[in-house]
Amino acid sequence: MTANEDFFREKRAAAVFKHGILKRYPAIFASKAGFRVQGRRVVFVDGYAGRGRYDDGSPGSPLLLVQAAEFVTNFRNVAGIFVEKNPQHYTRLVRVLAEEADGLRYETMQGDLGERLPEVLSRAQDAALFVFLDPFGTALAHQELITILERDGPPTEVLLHFSVSAVARLGSAVKQTHTREILAPEDQKKVDRLNRFLGGDWWQAYFTQVAGDDDLGTATSAALDVCDRYREIIKGETAYDSVSMPVRPHPDNQPRYVLVLFTGHVEGKWHFADTLGKAGMDWHEAWRNDLVARDRRKRESSGQATLFDMHTDLPIFDREKYRKTEEPKWIAAVEENIIQLLATYGTFRLADHVAEVYGQTLGSAWIPHVRRAAQSLHERGIIGAIGKDKRLHLDPIVPVRPS
Numbered sequence: 493m494t495a496n497e498d499f500f501r502e503k504r505a506a507a508v509f510k511h512g513i514l515k516r517y518p519a520i521f522a523s524k525a526g527f528r529v530q531g532r533r534v535v536f537v538d539g540y541a542g543r544g545r546y547d548d549g550s551p552g553s554p555l556l557l558v559q560a561a562e563f564v565t566n567f568r569n570v571a572g573i574f575v576e577k578n579p580q581h582y583t584r585l586v587r588v589l590a591e592e593a594d595g596l597r598y599e600t601m602q603g604d605l606g607e608r609l610p611e612v613l614s615r616a617q618d619a620a621l622f623v624f625l626d627p628f629g630t631a632l633a634h635q636e637l638i639t640i641l642e643r644d645g646p647p648t649e650v651l652l653h654f655s656v657s658a659v660a661r662l663g664s665a666v667k668q669t670h671t672r673e674i675l676a677p678e679d680q681k682k683v684d685r686l687n688r689f690l691g692g693d694w695w696q697a698y699f700t701q702v703a704g705d706d707d708l709g710t711a712t713s714a715a716l717d718v719c720d721r722y723r724e725i726i727k728g729e730t731a732y733d734s735v736s737m738p739v740r741p742h743p744d745n746q747p748r749y750v751l752v753l754f755t756g757h758v759e760g761k762w763h764f765a766d767t768l769g770k771a772g773m774d775w776h777e778a779w780r781n782d783l784v785a786r787d788r789r790k791r792e793s794s795g796q797a798t799l800f801d802m803h804t805d806l807p808i809f810d811r812e813k814y815r816k817t818e819e820p821k822w823i824a825a826v827e828e829n830i831i832q833l834l835a836t837y838g839t840f841r842l843a844d845h846v847a848e849v850y851g852q853t854l855g856s857a858w859i860p861h862v863r864r865a866a867q868s869l870h871e872r873g874i875i876g877a878i879g880k881d882k883r884l885h886l887d888p889i890v891p892v893r894p895s
């Protein structure tokens with residue numbers, strides 16, 4: 493079984509994060525972005541759809557998009573497009589969707605996303621468009637992303653799975669061979685792949701500090717910097733801003749991938765950050781459960797006592813208890829971030845500085861925590877009254893000058 497085949501066996505904690513987003517965010521997009529579109533038309537595209545379902549029964553991204561569409565079906569006219577290149581995966585996908593997506597208008601396409609893109613975009617013409625791009629590694633071409641973002645018409649958003657581990661691996665492999673004048677064909681292939689994905693060879697400068705194949709820490713941090721630069725380049729080329737969230741299998745691990753939402757609208761950033769907090773809770777539960785399951789398997793195979801025999805309270809993850817313990821810290825951190833923003837900008841809108849408002853709490857806190865932080869600053873006499881209900885992020889945060 494290849495690493496890619498293994499992917500579909502069971503859903504790992506890191507995948508839980510991306511699925512936590514897909515469970516929530518596309519429905520919000522449909523509701524917000526589809527509002528002004530004629531006929532309330534919205535299209536969800538899964539460009540690297542996979543098999544539809546994992547072998548352990550959990551839904552893959554196509555089924556999560558189907559569920560999101562069902563959620564808004566009474567007030568939005570949603571259609572799905574699912575593209576998958578691998579013929580075996582495609583056959584499975586078609587079967588899964590036939591069994592479970594009867595409420596949704598959808599189309600499946602077999603083949604390479606890049607080749608099917610003109611057809612996809614023509615089907616989505618005049619509709620608000622949400623595209624999920626979840627390639628293995630670096631399969632996406634830079635120009636394909638640009639083509640999607642530059643289409644004319646109603647709002648478009650793209651959620652990209654940027655594989656930090658693939659970029660780190662390929663980038664450091666190329667660095668190791670770069671002392672040679674002429675690259676071996678297999679190394680040249682790696683260079684070409686990254687050039688195609690990142691839209692040029694600018695990324696090579698980021699890997700100069702990587703010491704060797706086992707210097708994973710430096711390679712990962714180079715890949716994270718490459719991701720930030722990539723977002724800036726896309727912004728320069730398309731004016732699409734983005735919010736990004738690095739995702740780890742476990743809090744002590746290096747990030748494996750970054751989820752990036754490209755959006756042209758402040759509402760997108762604001763609601764995406766909210767969703768990241770809720771998905772972060774799913775992820776927290778999942779890595780804890782992964783740990784417990786792994787420990788149990790180890791114990792069963794060795795017959796020995798392990799970590800959780802000694803700490804029997806550890807396995808039970810209580811979401812409510814966790815939230816209640818953690819949220820005072822999140823709120824305090826957001827308060828500090830807002831104070832910093834006041835020092836830098838004076839009056840500002842939360843919607844224009846979403847990443848800085850959340851800071852380290854991105855992926856943990858969500859909108860009510862930001863509201864409580866702003867409310868607390870108001871009660872402490874640091875800022876004026878805050879926006880009510882849906883105006884929180886849109887009304888200005890005004891510093892109160894000491895009299």
Ligand SMILES: C[S@@+](CC[C@H](N)C(=O)[O-])C[C@H]1O[C@@H](n2cnc3c(N)ncnc32)[C@H](O)[C@@H]1O
Pocket residue numbers: 499539540541542543544545551552553554575576577578581603604605606626627628631
């Ligand atoms: C990471 S998996 C997708 C998992 C799926 N999004 C999920 O969360 O359930 C990536 C999929 O993209 C497919 N793929 C790879 N290259 C592709 C391409 N150029 N066009 C379309 N699909 C491709 C692979 O066969 C694989 O099934």
